[in-house]
Amino acid sequence: MYNTIIFDVDGTLIDTEKAVLGSLQKVLRTDYDKVVPLEDLYFVLGIPGAKSLPQLGIRDIDRANERWNYYMKDFFHSIEVFSGIKDVLETLKGRDIVQGIVTSKTNEELINDFVPFGLSSYMTHTVCADDTERHKPNPEPILKFLEISGADQKKSIYIGDTVYDYECARDAGIDFGLALWGCKNHQNIQAKYKFKRPQDIIGVLY
Template structure:
């Protein structure tokens, strides 16, 4: 059984979809005069801005990323912790299972967007986008987590909501559980496990 559970953040622990996409949409409109429908921006969910912005033809990535983070503050009110997540983290903690984070957010973004919800104390180890050279779907972020935590990959499971999360786990040799509560296209993701609700992960661990 698993003694380490690693979580993605966006779309897994907190619902940031509206904030992420709307703020990016605002950057594109305000700074580049481009009106891009939200559905054309879904691909950015789950990967760092340094990887997604060039795919939108943006060359000054650092400036655009700063503007994106700035506009995120305008939509912070729309970010919510998914129902059942706090109970999930509390219960897992009582079972002496190590919990951590591997996210495409930078450390600064994690502090701004996630820390205010008060869940960080449950999550012992954290790997952010600026902690590795390569990012999801490359396995380096999860391999970095294994390095800093000393976790056994055979006794670890990664919980995420995108194909990038699945591919990262697959290539790192770690089992993957798909968080359907935040996932857009689960039919295309060949996850070993699929969980409808956070409670289902607890039932699975039981």
């Protein structure tokens, strides 16, 4: 059914929730004297800092993003690859499935947060936040991926963990699979598939 599988990164391939939210809390507290409860920051998951930071009253976006990335290093120990992901990527590679990434991370963030886990070699194409003018939930990142990869929309699926991922896939005209292992409020997110475990992805290849 699919010959191209496009992955989100945070909350889908690697578990970065503690690192992303913890470092953001630290930026807000240390640099802006703002104490924000964790539950009030969940909305930032899945969208670029340039879009989420203004909603927190931050105006110097570039500096705040730079500080956010700086503090991420303090939380790197909490990041891990979701159980089963590497086996799935290896299986897909063995079946000649094109694999790629569409992420709200910048290229620098991807290098810092994702590359160390050794999964980049499975990915033939990557679209980061600085590769497009508009970002999720706008469809431009996935459309960019389809353009550079030459993938067929009808044979491609995007797998992510947020409503932003769903909306991006929907408006790009490709199917969407929801990664329940990294998702919050899955009842409110539409998806063609809701995968309980990474291994369940293999079942949609036929």
